[in-house]
Amino acid sequence: MQVNEYKPLIVAFCCNWCSYAGADLAGNNRLAYPADVKIIRVPCSCRVNPMFILRAFQRGADGVIICGCHPGDCHYTSGNYYTRRRMAALFSMLDFLGIERARTRVEWVSAAEGAKFAATMNDFAEKVAALGENKRLEDLRCKK
Amino acid sequence: MENNKYLREEILRMSGVNTSKCMKCGKCSATCPAYDEMEYHPHQFVGMVEMGDIEPLLKSESLYKCLSCFACVERCPRGVEPAKVVEAVRLVAVRRQGANRMTANDVPETIEEDTPQQLLVSAFRKYTK
Amino acid sequence: MQRVGVFVCWCGSNIAGTVDVQAVSEALKNEPGVVYSANYQYMCSQAGQEMIKAAVKEHRLTGIVVCSCSPRMHEATFRKTAAAAGLNPYMVEIANIREQCSWVHKDMMTGTEKAIILGKAAIAKVNLNAPLTPGESPVTKRALVIGGGIAGIQTALDIADAGFPVDIVEKQPTIGGKMAQLDKTFPTLDCAACILTPKMVDVAQNEKIRIFSYSEVTDVHGFVGNFDVKIKKKARYVKEDICTGCGACVEKCPMKKVPNEFNLGMDNRHAIYIPFAQAVPKVATIDPNACNMLKNGKCGVCAKVCAAGAIDYKQKDEIIEEKYGAIVVATGFNPISMDKFDEFAYSQSKDVITSLEFERLTNAAGPSAGKLLRPSDGKHPHTIVFVQCVGSRCAACAEKGKEYCSKICCMYTAKHAMLTRDKYPDTEVYVFYIDARTPGKNFDEFYRRAVEEYGVKYIKGMVGKVVPEGDKLKVQASDLIANKQLHIDADLVVLAAAIEPDKSARPLATMLTASMDTNDFFTEAHPKLRPVESPTAGVFLSGACQGPKDIPETVSQAGAAASKVIGLLAKDKLTGNPCVASSNELMCNGCSTCERVCPYGAITYIDKEFRMPDRTTKIRRVAVVNPAVCQGCGACTVACPSGAMDLNGFKNSQIMAEVDAICK
Numbered sequence: 001m002q003v004n005e006y007k008p009l010i011v012a013f014c015c016n017w018c019s020y021a022g023a024d025l026a027g028n029n030r031l032a033y034p035a036d037v038k039i040i041r042v043p044c045s046c047r048v049n050p051m052f053i054l055r056a057f058q059r060g061a062d063g064v065i066i067c068g069c070h071p072g073d074c075h076y077t078s079g080n081y082y083t084r085r086r087m088a089a090l091f092s093m094l095d096f097l098g099i100e101r102a103r104t105r106v107e108w109v110s111a112a113e114g115a116k117f118a119a120t121m122n123d124f125a126e127k128v129a130a131l132g133e134n135k136r137l138e139d140l141r142c143k144k
Numbered sequence: 145m146e147n148n149k150y151l152r153e154e155i156l157r158m159s160g161v162n163t164s165k166c167m168k169c170g171k172c173s174a175t176c177p178a179y180d181e182m183e184y185h186p187h188q189f190v191g192m193v194e195m196g197d198i199e200p201l202l203k204s205e206s207l208y209k210c211l212s213c214f215a216c217v218e219r220c221p222r223g224v225e226p227a228k229v230v231e232a233v234r235l236v237a238v239r240r241q242g243a244n245r246m247t248a249n250d251v252p253e254t255i256e257e258d259t260p261q262q263l264l265v266s267a268f269r270k271y272t273k
Numbered sequence: 274m275q276r277v278g279v280f281v282c283w284c285g286s287n288i289a290g291t292v293d294v295q296a297v298s299e300a301l302k303n304e305p306g307v308v309y310s311a312n313y314q315y316m317c318s319q320a321g322q323e324m325i326k327a328a329v330k331e332h333r334l335t336g337i338v339v340c341s342c343s344p345r346m347h348e349a350t351f352r353k354t355a356a357a358a359g360l361n362p363y364m365v366e367i368a369n370i371r372e373q374c375s376w377v378h379k380d381m382m383t384g385t386e387k388a389i390i391l392g393k394a395a396i397a398k399v400n401l402n403a404p405l406t407p408g409e410s411p412v413t414k415r416a417l418v419i420g421g422g423i424a425g426i427q428t429a430l431d432i433a434d435a436g437f438p439v440d441i442v443e444k445q446p447t448i449g450g451k452m453a454q455l456d457k458t459f460p461t462l463d464c465a466a467c468i469l470t471p472k473m474v475d476v477a478q479n480e481k482i483r484i485f486s487y488s489e490v491t492d493v494h495g496f497v498g499n500f501d502v503k504i505k506k507k508a509r510y511v512k513e514d515i516c517t518g519c520g521a522c523v524e525k526c527p528m529k530k531v532p533n534e535f536n537l538g539m540d541n542r543h544a545i546y547i548p549f550a551q552a553v554p555k556v557a558t559i560d561p562n563a564c565n566m567l568k569n570g571k572c573g574v575c576a577k578v579c580a581a582g583a584i585d586y587k588q589k590d591e592i593i594e595e596k597y598g599a600i601v602v603a604t605g606f607n608p609i610s611m612d613k614f615d616e617f618a619y620s621q622s623k624d625v626i627t628s629l630e631f632e633r634l635t636n637a638a639g640p641s642a643g644k645l646l647r648p649s650d651g652k653h654p655h656t657i658v659f660v661q662c663v664g665s666r667c668a669a670c671a672e673k674g675k676e677y678c679s680k681i682c683c684m685y686t687a688k689h690a691m692l693t694r695d696k697y698p699d700t701e702v703y704v705f706y707i708d709a710r711t712p713g714k715n716f717d718e719f720y721r722r723a724v725e726e727y728g729v730k731y732i733k734g735m736v737g738k739v740v741p742e743g744d745k746l747k748v749q750a751s752d753l754i755a756n757k758q759l760h761i762d763a764d765l766v767v768l769a770a771a772i773e774p775d776k777s778a779r780p781l782a783t784m785l786t787a788s789m790d791t792n793d794f795f796t797e798a799h800p801k802l803r804p805v806e807s808p809t810a811g812v813f814l815s816g817a818c819q820g821p822k823d824i825p826e827t828v829s830q831a832g833a834a835a836s837k838v839i840g841l842l843a844k845d846k847l848t849g850n851p852c853v854a855s856s857n858e859l860m861c862n863g864c865s866t867c868e869r870v871c872p873y874g875a876i877t878y879i880d881k882e883f884r885m886p887d888r889t890t891k892i893r894r895v896a897v898v899n900p901a902v903c904q905g906c907g908a909c910t911v912a913c914p915s916g917a918m919d920l921n922g923f924k925n926s927q928i929m930a931e932v933d934a935i936c937k
Binding site: 165167168169170171172173174175176179180185187188215219220221222223 | 662734750
């Protein structure tokens with residue numbers, strides 16, 4: 001693969017109530033962001049099991065971003081607080097494993113922040129692309 | 145018009161102002177202390193630069209009437225910063241003529257006895273920028 | 274193995290413009306489980322839905338994937354379609370290829386590529402879907418309305434009309450809200466009190482409505498149909514059921530110098546007070562910060578003069594617990610503080626006032642008994658300058674103003690200007706405006722009447738500064754049409770202050786888990802199609818808490834919110850969300866981790882007998898989820914150390930399959 005053709009693979013977990021709606025709003029307003037970002041809908045950011053993130057990296061994802069409601073605005077009252085603490089723990093472990101910190105991120109995007117969603121995705125994709133391909137956790141058994 | 149488009153962009157770049165943010169309320173002109181001295185007023189500077197109608201501004205004395213007091217910048221509800229636009233148009237005029245409107249030597253003749261020093265300093269700052 | 278049907282929607286050119294729908298449906302044909310793949314112009318249309326139903330029958334589909342707009346838009350539509358075709362509605366998955374693909378990517382190739390991957394993820398998920406049946410929960414047939422302004426009053430009356438009991442919680446000692454403070458209403462110039470106070474009396478006399486005045490909501494638990502609410506009834510030191518509202522105590526109270534909130538501090542009230550003559554409930558309230566008896570134990574005059582014996586200095590705050598089926602938020606608005614607008618000299622001169630203060634000045638029950646007099650010297654003002662958009666449409670500084678248009682100012686300023694010219698034709702009235710926004714029935718005619726019949730001078734421009742000089746206010750302003758700077762010696766300057774949501778709205782939103790926008794207005798479930806519902810089920814919005822609104826709009830929204838509440842309360846049972854957590858009791862260790870993270874207390878433990886392989890039995894503690902209480906956030910699924918907890922509809926295996934499909 002040539003360097004200038006390199007397209008990162010980014011998985012975004014978005015909570016149904018805020019961030020997924022924010023992503024929809026970005027769409028309604030036609031705010032472009034890279035097609036490398038693929039969104040998975042979860043009811044709440046606290047539904048994101050660290051296993052999903054590890055699996056994504058294992059399968060060759062270059063970056064994983066988790067988006068939830070702003071602290072205090074969680075549809076389920078406190079779900080995003082769990083996310084924040086769980087991801088802090090997971091990211092430090094990923095750091096230990098040699099996955100750069102810029103490959104993972106937790107971002108709060110409300111249903112009204114379509115512009116923020118697009119800006120976040122643009123910025124994240126750029127940072128991940130700058131790091132290049134992620135090979136650290138890639139599982140060779142998953143290679144075809 | 146091509147030339148003006150280029151000029152407009154140059155002015156916007158120099159001033160760092162986005163004139164399309166203007167909602168044409170006229171608060172800048174309402175607040176301007178030098179309003180009556182000016183042929184073109186702060187809101188017109190913003191509006192005319194936005195439309196690319198810059199030549200009349202470059203020829204106008206109004207450029208040198210703006211005190212750079214920044215009252216318009218302070219009061220603008222949209223954060224447009226008209227004084228910076230005036231400053232940028234002024235810079236274009238200065239660069240185009242290759243010289244200032246007056247030289248340093250002309251200044252002593254035009255000032256009055258009781259002119260405060262501070263005014264001189266800011267005048268020089270403005271004319272030589 | 275599922276038999277999956279894939280349906281790719283063009284959405285006219287919305288999707289087909291950037292995504293090659295033909296290529297997408299071709300590519301998805303070969304995915305595991307897929308037996309049928311098609312594309313159509315509008316999948317959500319009647320014909321599109323019929324096409325899905327026919328395919329289900331013909332190809333014996335067990336799962337459906339629709340590649341279309343956001344599931345937030347049409348998931349419910351396609352679930353109904355599936356149900357009509359005899360499938361379990363939860364066998365439908367949506368791949369969002371409009372909002373999150375065709376609309377945000379400009380390039381046909383990348384758009385198509387991404388749409389295929391999103392489709393594959395949805396197929397991977399639907400392959401693992403299982404039929405789900407929603408649980409049922411009962412509905413408490415009582416509604417709570419938070420806020421007793423015109424929005425709350427109208428909502429409560431409409432709900433009570435349908436026969437359901439309603440409680441109004443109002444933090445002030447009386448209901449009535451902002452409308453009670455107004456003088457006249459545009460564009461008909463009805464007197465606000467004349468149309469509001471009969472409604473307030475209706476509320477008081479309605480057997481179905483209870484008013485908790487001087488009270489606040491302190492705690493909300495539960496879910497749609499079953500809210501448990503705690504209401505703090507603040508001590509007013511007067512027994513509400515005994516007080517007759519005769520006002521003898523108010524007359525005799527020696528503490529006379531308390532700023533009167535109802536008149537925005539422009540005159541004084543007593544320490545014991547009734548906000549205004551038509552207050553509902555008409556009951557006195559003692560201000561604990563001003564009353565000498567409550568502060569120092571010295572006085573007691575009101576208790577002596579009260580013939581009914583209603584004064585009770587020992588009264589304590591009371592907590593009331595009640596169950597509700599639905600909650601309506603009607604917390605309203607306030608004008609923003611003018612402190613940051615030094616250029617208009619609001620804090621320097623008493624004669625620079627806000628429009629709400631002007632409203633009180635011209636009100637017959639106001640501080641000047643309806644005569645328009647300057648607050649500073651009580652003289653009649655001859656030149657009045659109205660300034661529009663003070664703090665509205667202000668994007669420069671978030672601390673100073675608000676970015677949005679406050680919507681009502683253009684009209685009430687036209688009203689003020691017109692009424693001033695009508696009562697005092699010798700007064701010069703100037704209105705400085707940026708845009709005169711009058712989109713409403715008879716609104717523009719009203720504004721033009723102010724100009725053409727009443728001679729109000731509308732000037733396109735803005736006031737730059739106001740400087741108090743002697744007994745005049747020197748106003749410097751621009752006239753953009755004449756291209757002049759104006760200098761006006763005014764006697765009174767009226768600022769049309771922007772409006773903002775009430776400060777109590779933010780903590781309330783947290784309690785209700787209802788979302789808010791960046792300006793602290795409540796967000797609606799859908800900006801166009803569900804304008805009176807909050808995204809949180811069972812919570813409804815009425816009035817200016819959702820966005821700036823005038824009275825007719827507020828009343829119509831209040832009625833709409835009431836009809837939604839009635840629709841909810843009319844049901845005996847609610848079908849719940851079947852996407853709830855469930856525990857695999859064979860794997861559960863009974864460790865209590867999930868119980869601790871559950872925000873709803875939906876998880877309990879039971880001791881259950883298990884039969885072991887050697888035919889002995891063993892009693893183990895296992896988790897049980899109450900599906901009526903569980904809201905399906907999934908916090909427990911991640912917390913569970915043994916992997917016993919899973920979330921229906923979003924199973925670990927399903928999300929994992931989506932991840933795999935995307936990362937292939």
